Amino acid sequence: MTTIHRQVHCEWCCEDLDHASTGRAKRFCSTRCRVAYSRAMKRHAAVCVEAALAGQPEPPRDFGQPVKIRAYEIDGAGNVTKRARPGGER
Numbered sequence: 001m002t003t004i005h006r007q008v009h010c011e012w013c014c015e016d017l018d019h020a021s022t023g024r025a026k027r028f029c030s031t032r033c034r035v036a037y038s039r040a041m042k043r044h045a046a047v048c049v050e051a052a053l054a055g056q057p058e059p060p061r062d063f064g065q066p067v068k069i070r071a072y073e074i075d076g077a078g079n080v081t082k083r084a085r086p087g088g089e090r
């Protein structure tokens with residue numbers, strides 16, 4: 001049994017993420033969400049640069065979802081199960 005830690009929700013739309021037992025950790029449910037997030041992040045970066053040049057504090061981020069991480073267990077057959085956390089969600 002192997003335990004991995006992965007995000008519970010898509011960072012853009014908050015959709016539940018399904019995790020495969022192999023490959024890279026997912027942050028988004030789809031390419032569409034990944035692209036939308038990276039566009040918003042670029043826009044935000046440009047706003048931050050302008051604020052910095054004007055001597056103002058960095059503006060807050062008003063997009064995306066807070067990241068939640070949960071442990072997943074992989075058995076010998078490659079099945080992934082969410083591990084029940086005593087005390088419920090954080």
Ligand SMILES: [Zn+2]
Pocket residue numbers: 010011012013014015028029030033
């Ligand atoms: Zn999504």
